[in-house]
Amino acid sequence: MSDTETAIGYGHVLEIALASGPSAFTYIREVFDVTPPADSDDTVEATHMQSPGRRREYIAGLTDSGEASYEMNYVPGSETDRFLRSIRGKKLIVRDTFANGVSIVYNALRQSYETAVPVDDRKTATLTLKVSGEPYMTEVTAPRNLITPVIEGVAKVGVPLTVKPGDWAGATDISYQWEADGAAVSGATGESFVPVAGNIGDVITCVVTAANDSFTTAAETAGTAAVIA
Known part of the structure; x- marks a missing residue:
């Protein structure tokens, strides 16, 4: 090491x-x-x-x-x-x-x-x-979101959605948590998410969390349209 x-x-x-x-x-x-x-x-x-x-x-x-x-x-x-x-x-x-x-x-x-x-x-x-x-x-400060994260793609079953994390100041690491109607989707922690049949009617968002060694800051995307079949 x-x-x-x-x-x-x-x-x-x-x-x-x-x-x-x-x-x-x-x-x-x-x-x-x-x-x-x-x-x-x-x-x-x-x-x-x-x-x-x-x-x-x-x-x-x-x-x-x-x-x-x-x-x-x-x-x-x-x-x-x-x-x-x-x-x-x-x-x-x-x-x-x-x-x-x-x-x-x-x-x-x-x-x-x-x-x-x-x-x-x-x-x-x-x-x-x-x-x-x-x-x-300065001393170490919390990450600051400069450009808001955004989801790209069509909210449709089987069609991938991707998140652009935006731009951040003071961040060494970025992580993701996808949500359906405000509830975290288990295991959905990558840069993309594929809606399934159970998501029909859900509004999809993604919480992007930026971190350095001392602090974390989260920013949430705007929601998609309701997922369609």
């Missing part, structure tokens, strides 16, 4: 709010590469005529939190695209949430938003933010 606790970056979530509306975060979708804020420490020379051993001396200067950058799939005219174009010159609050439920929160300004549209590859965009002040790292 491995003794490391590290993990891949999958599950990271970027959200941005305007400082004028600090509780209204916008989820930035389709991010695939993240460079979080990083400290850079200045040093100030303090050498003087009696510095020991004719050696230069230094004292600590200011710390710069630098830049943060995010690469994402570019969808022209999407909600994310329009939002990132709209934040020029505005004070921002940024929340980076890792899959384990820890977040880095910081103040920033948009430095650049560049898009690339190659002839033979996917369209991408790069957002660069200038960090202002010191970022704050």
Whole structure:
């Protein structure tokens, strides 16, 4: 068994709010590469005529939190695209949430938003933010549902229904429980469910539960139409 606790970056979530509306975060979708804020420490020379051993001396200067950058799939005219174009010159609050439920929160300004549209590859965009002040790292928090789970398919006997779990912040694991008229269906804990004759007339839902090492959060889909034969 491995003794490391590290993990891949999958599950990271970027959200941005305007400082004028600090509780209204916008989820930035389709991010695939993240460079979080990083400290850079200045040093100030303090050498003087009696510095020991004719050696230069230094004292600590200011710390710069630098830049943060995010690469994402570019969808022209999407909600994310329009939002990132709209934040020029505005004070921002940024929340980076890792899959384990820890977040880095910081103040920033948009430095650049560049898009690339190659002839033979996917369209991408790069957002660069200038960090202002010191970022704050939170404790582990419960998973947050960003996009509600949804059931796809026709509610008909013998026809598979599938659930899209939605998007979550701070989750390392997703589990499922299908329900018929609000009652859990025994053993129905996968991403799909096939109604049987006994489900005729039932409304099918699925409870999706996201978890990290400390917390769980559940979100339920909307119900299907009543199952038909």
